[in-house]
Amino acid sequence: MSALIAVRLNDADGDEVPLLGRFSYDSADPYAVRAQFFAGQTVLPYWCFDRQMLAEGLQRPVGEGDVTFRPQRTAGGEEIRVGLRDSAGGQGVVLLVNARAVKGFLEETYAVTAPGSETFDADGFLEDLLAR
Template sequence: MFTVIEQAVEARLVAAAPRMPTIPATLRYDMRDPFAVHMSFPASATLEDVDVSWTFARELLAVGLGEAAGQGDVRVRPYGFERTVLEFHACEGTAIVHIRTGELRRFLTSTAMLVPVGDEHLYLDLDADLAELMREA
């Protein structure tokens, strides 16, 4: 059984230039961390020329498809019918990307087939997490 879902998406970086460049990005979901989604960008798409990965709640992504969501480092909102905007805020600056809403819906559907929404708590292994914390202490 698969425990991880990865999906490549086409992101359009919002910049001052009139044409938004397309950058590759990958959405990742691991059922061992059932509340989280990871989105990564390759070094070639970043100002610092290093791979960048953001982690945020699966629920944030789902809510953001229909209405503005998020108050912290990651914010999601619809942009018309076909696109969704993701904003990533860091001390170095803000990156804003547009992604096809259909791609995000397909990804969320796949994650829900792996871990149904509302059942995430059933996939947590609190004993293993506690043991890991104790080993690190």
């Protein structure tokens, strides 16, 4: 399942660049939400977020390092501020995402896999990994 959500990128100069985000969820990887961002015809790198951390980020600041989430109120309403930094320690970016759209997407994921009912087949994962 996936949802297209409008996103705004805050650049280094303080300007906002409109993006489109495709947030997707697959019950085969129940802890993860994948987000692919688009600027016009340009496809930007995708990110993998922890589903529970994304949900908590709607209520309070969470995360450290490469990914952080925190709620934010603006003139446009409630948003979630997503901080992204590459693992090489480069300069990060800030995305602003409509909180209502994220909540709606998460509710759809909970209909597929309820919070707390996620399972992970570690043996199967290792078997697949070692078979490569």
